[in-house]
Amino acid sequence: MKTIPIVSGAKPDTGHIEEYSANFVQFLLRAEAECGVLAEYNLAGQETILLSGVEAQEFFFRGSDENLSRAAAYQAMVPVFGPGVIFDAPPDKMKSQLKIQVDALRYQNMKNYAPVIAQEVEDWIADWGDEGELDFMDEFLELTIHTATHCLLGKDFRDKMTAEFKTLYRDLEAGLQAIAFVDPYMQQPIFEQRDRARERLEEIITAMIDERRNSDIEYNDALSTFMTGTYADGSYLTSTEVTGLVIATIFAGHHTSSGTSTWMLTELARHPKETAAIVEELNAIYQQDETLSHNALREMPKMESFLNEVLRVHPPLVVLMRRVINDIEFDGHAIPAGKTVAISIFGSHLNPEYFPDPEFFDPRRTEPETMFAYIPFGGGRHKCGGNAFALLQQKAIFSALLRRYSFEIVDHSDSYVDDLSGMVLRPQSPCRLRYKRRVS
Numbered sequence: 001m002k003t004i005p006i007v008s009g010a011k012p013d014t015g016h017i018e019e020y021s022a023n024f025v026q027f028l029l030r031a032e033a034e035c036g037v038l039a040e041y042n043l044a045g046q047e048t049i050l051l052s053g054v055e056a057q058e059f060f061f062r063g064s065d066e067n068l069s070r071a072a073a074y075q076a077m078v079p080v081f082g083p084g085v086i087f088d089a090p091p092d093k094m095k096s097q098l099k100i101q102v103d104a105l106r107y108q109n110m111k112n113y114a115p116v117i118a119q120e121v122e123d124w125i126a127d128w129g130d131e132g133e134l135d136f137m138d139e140f141l142e143l144t145i146h147t148a149t150h151c152l153l154g155k156d157f158r159d160k161m162t163a164e165f166k167t168l169y170r171d172l173e174a175g176l177q178a179i180a181f182v183d184p185y186m187q188q189p190i191f192e193q194r195d196r197a198r199e200r201l202e203e204i205i206t207a208m209i210d211e212r213r214n215s216d217i218e219y220n221d222a223l224s225t226f227m228t229g230t231y232a233d234g235s236y237l238t239s240t241e242v243t244g245l246v247i248a249t250i251f252a253g254h255h256t257s258s259g260t261s262t263w264m265l266t267e268l269a270r271h272p273k274e275t276a277a278i279v280e281e282l283n284a285i286y287q288q289d290e291t292l293s294h295n296a297l298r299e300m301p302k303m304e305s306f307l308n309e310v311l312r313v314h315p316p317l318v319v320l321m322r323r324v325i326n327d328i329e330f331d332g333h334a335i336p337a338g339k340t341v342a343i344s345i346f347g348s349h350l351n352p353e354y355f356p357d358p359e360f361f362d363p364r365r366t367e368p369e370t371m372f373a374y375i376p377f378g379g380g381r382h383k384c385g386g387n388a389f390a391l392l393q394q395k396a397i398f399s400a401l402l403r404r405y406s407f408e409i410v411d412h413s414d415s416y417v418d419d420l421s422g423m424v425l426r427p428q429s430p431c432r433l434r435y436k437r438r439v440s
């Protein structure tokens with residue numbers, strides 16, 4: 001068996017955690033440059049192997065849940081999602097829950113969500129006036145909580161509960177700091193707050209489930225899919241499990257979508273020529289029909305290529321991880337149980353073999369034919385279940401914004417950079433942009 005090279009610079013007690021925490025994107029690029037396809041590093045005791053290149057990425061994505069466990073790598077999420085939910089469920093239940101979750105996000109349901117998202121976007125920009133300046137990172141974080149609560153939990157919830165939900169959600173998120181990945185059950189005020197928020201959320205959602213079970217109204221939101229989905233033996237999910245799916249779905253879609261929208265708008269503002277071409281494309285579509293919710297479901301090749309390039313250069317999920325459960329082997333290297341394997345989406349999107357001049361933002365690029373080279377939504381069995389929802393949302397937002405307003409960056413172009421302090425990549429706050437109403 002060949003030996004897996006170890007990345008230089010490890011400290012005796014803590015390994016590479018300091019350098020990794022300071023800038024994990026740069027660390028992973030250095031690891032690949034120094035060691036090649038397999039690179040081992042140590043995050044305060046957790047020995048991790050970075051797999052780089054399309055063959056290694058394919059091996060990662062095609063790994064079975066039994067050998068490469070997502071659940072074991074993401075145990076910090078268990079108190080947030082709740083007991084018995086996804087990463088804490090036995091394998092057969094986890095599969096059913098993921099299927100029910102993805103059912104709610106299937107392409108066919110997008111016609112239910114399109115008018116909801118369209119209405120949220122219209123309400124958001126209704127009082128913008130002719131011109132102004134906003135921190136769009138903040139704006140998109142707020143908008144995507146509104147769209148998520150509205151599509152997942154329905155209009156009543158959106159109208160009455162969103163303010164309380166935002167506070168609870170903030171407390172849940174605050175419990176996801178680096179120490180949660182060491183031990184999410186330590187006695188810590190942030191964890192107590194997280195647990196109280198989770199309890200309160202379950203109370204609210206249980207009351208909604210009870211109310212709906214006693215009502216004849218037909219709902220078209222994700223909550224109704226979660227409530228009517230069943231396990232293999234025909235039993236329904238408990239309130240704890242339904243609450244967990246609601247939280248897990250919002251977590252999966254919130255920062256990924258808000259970060260993408262903010263980078264999308266910033267890159268559009270930086271690329272006026274390409275933006276003009278997208279506006280032309282939109283005008284042609286809207287000439288036939290003015291309805292935002294219909295049009296957001298239609299194809300928009302220019303806008304979609306631009307979005308693809310945004311997701312290549314700024315992939316919201318930079319690194320994916322799995323825990324090795326049974327000894328495995330890749331390319332003559334033994335990878336023993338207990339280690340973690342990781343892939344860097346960011347690194348993959350900078351591979352010059354598939355993306356010539358990879359640092360250059362070029363919305364005319366076409367997606368490489370080779371599978372597992374362009375992977376903003378992951379791949380294999382756990383590929384993003386919210387892909388269709390995410391695309392619909394971006395199209396609705398940018399159809400509404402670009403037809404009405406033009407955008408400019410406020411600060412120096414070089415000051416709009418990736419913020420790597422959280423688990424999901426996004427532009428550094430504040431992300432100030434100026435808008436001005438278009439003269440038709």
Ligand code: HEM
Pocket residue numbers: 070098101102105249250252253254256257260311315316317320321375376377378379381382383384385386387389390
């Ligand atoms: C641009 C936006 C988005 C990006 C870039 C993105 C990216 C990803 C990636 C890379 C994964 C794979 C994770 C892994 O393999 O460990 C994933 C999984 C997932 N995403 Fe997304 N996502 C986005 C938006 C959304 C939205 C809006 C939702 C829901 C409303 C969502 C729901 C999910 C779910 C449910 C999974 C897990 C699927 C499974 O385990 O079977 N995502 N996403």
